[in-house]
Amino acid sequence: MxxxxxxxxxxxxxxxxxxxxxxxxxxxxxxxxxxxxxxxxxxxxxxxxxxxxxxxxxxxxxxxxxxxxxxxxxxxxxxxxxxxxxxxxxxxxxxxxxxxxxxxxxxxxMQIDTSGELTGVGIQITKDEEKKQLLVVSPIEDTPAYQAGILAKDVIVKIDGKTTDGMSLEDAVKMIRGKAGTQVTLTIRRGDKEMNYSLTRKLIEIHPVRARVEDTKIGKVGYIRLNQFSAQAGQEMRNAINDLEAKNVKGYILDLRSNPGGLLYASVEIARMWIDDGTIVSTVDRQGVTDRQQANHSALSDKPLVVLVDGGSASASEILSGALQDHKRAMLVGTKTFGKGLVQSVRGLGDGSGLAVTIAKYLTPSGRDINKQGIKPDVEINLTDEARKSLQQDRNKIGTFDDPQFNKAFEILSQEVAKSPSTQRTATH
The missing domain is CATH 3.30.750.44 (Transcription Regulator spoIIAA)
Structure with missing residues (x-):
């Protein structure tokens, strides 16, 4: 959103x-x-x-x-x-x-409440018009879909046994959505395998930011996982950074994996906490009119930053990670992001119906159009099937040294900390 x-x-x-x-x-x-x-x-x-x-x-x-x-x-x-x-x-x-x-x-x-309290199975889906497939953008963390192991890029081939061939996005949403406590079965194709997932719909309270201090061989490292760009994300991120700064962390790992996006202003607000000056994102309509969102000299930290991304990092996640990469403010680690760079206006019509219209595309500060292309990480590291299964079975391993992508992010962060003036200044206090 x-x-x-x-x-x-x-x-x-x-x-x-x-x-x-x-x-x-x-x-x-x-x-x-x-x-x-x-x-x-x-x-x-x-x-x-x-x-x-x-x-x-x-x-x-x-x-x-x-x-x-x-x-x-x-x-x-x-x-x-x-x-x-x-x-x-x-x-x-x-x-x-x-x-x-x-x-x-x-x-x-589809008028989504961004208060952070939601009911459903916890996935975002889109329609791949070229392949005529219903595609999972990302499961939302700590939701039935996420806990069951549904992944970004999974293809939904059946809903409660009904084929999705020729099914519209709206009809799929109608079938998947329902009252809390009821069940829906999604048949997922992943590669050449098909699997059934029986999901119980539930009320989900989402806290967009989770943060902690990780004691490591290079000292304290701040780990921040951002699940969604909701209305609360900016304030929760601000609180997390301020708390970690007070604890004198040497650097940060920001985890945007499986973050399907959210509010544009939340992504801009968070980008301003890391980027002190320059463009964050531009939107361009058919007349070529560009609306630029700028940093405003209000960054909360200049310490080394590594960002984790994957195929489930979409929309607002790509705005943030693209800005950090273009400004060389952070190293990106993981796999290529989803590639959703279009902006929709949603309006009510006279009879109570509604229309979503693609009105613009957004560009990273360097002018990259990431729609369908995604953002390539600076350091690519894929999870093996075994590693992915291990993380699915025990979500507490995500963002720890049992997580191969986190390990790589820490390796990169250690190198950045070693040459960073900001962390050297911290050490002399």
Whole structure:
């Protein structure tokens, strides 16, 4: 999820969680609701107009968008359901899985509460339009999906025994979501193997930041695991850094593995705690208008920093890790990130339905467009199947010396500490 200063902007992934309403322009229904119910063709045109004004690609996927309008407004629609089907058909022409229409129920369900209390199985999913597959972006730590061992890039082939072939992202979300205490079975394909995961939906309270001091051969090291860029992430990160600074740590390992993203402003706020000056992220719309978020000389530490990333590090995680890498503020260790660099605006429509529209892409400070490309770590280290299984079976090993990627991060950090002026100054106090 991403929220900008200009309004509600969400990430391209669907979060399988029970939701609550958000506030914002267009979400309060009035006389216009009755109007759209009586005139479904107007709803079709409203969607066309929004795409026409704001869609990131001014060529509309190389199609004649005006002709599309004529085609769909020449039709007659006897009810809203026919209009909804036409809208979805129209949007498919853009070949953008992130630009999507939601009926009123779907729209209510995707208005995610960022307070940190969520109900569901705890995964984010997306639709790979090229392969026509439902793909796991990342499981959220300490949720049923995470505990069961579901991984980023897993393909969901069945939900409760029903094939996902041809299934929309919204329909998949509907099937996976449900009341706490009920079960859903996901059939996952990983490589050439298929596995069934029976998950019990539950209420999940997520604390985005976990931190501790690790006593090592080079002295105290601060380990911070960031699970999600929620509304509380910035303050929790600030508290963690201040606490670790007070304990005179020599350096930091920031763990962004399996962090599917969250609020844009949270990623910018956290980046400012590590980067003192310069651009953090730029967003570019189809007119080429760039909105740059800058550091503001408020960094909390200049000590050596190593960041752990993997294929489940997406969206806001990539904003943060890309900024740290471009500014040479941190070394990145792990595997290539997910590659989600598009920004969606989500708005309510006149009849209570909703529309998510890709309006911009974001770039790292050096101008890298990471969409579909991801961010490559400075030092790549893959987990073996055996190591991954060991960490899944005992999550307490994550971020310890029983974790091979953490080991590598510590090795790199030790080298950085040895040559860092900031840690040498600390030693003389």
């Amino acid at each position: 991403v929220i900008s200063k200009r309004g509600l902007v969400l990430s391209a992934t669907a979060v399988i969680l029970t939701t609550v309403a958000v506030t914002g322009a267009g979400l309060r229904l009035s006389q216009s609701q009755a109007f759209f119910e009586e005139s479904p063709k107007e709803l079709v045109d409203e969607v066309w107009q929004i795409i026409n004004r704001t869609y990131v690609d001014g060529t509309f996927n190389q199609i004649d968008w005006q002709s599309v309008r004529n085609q769909y407004l020449e039709r007659s629609y006897k009810d809203k359901k026919e209009a909804y089907a036409a809208i979805r058909e129209m949007l498919k022409k853009l070949e953008d899985p992130y630009t999507r229409f939601m009926d009123p129920d779907e729209f209510k369900n």
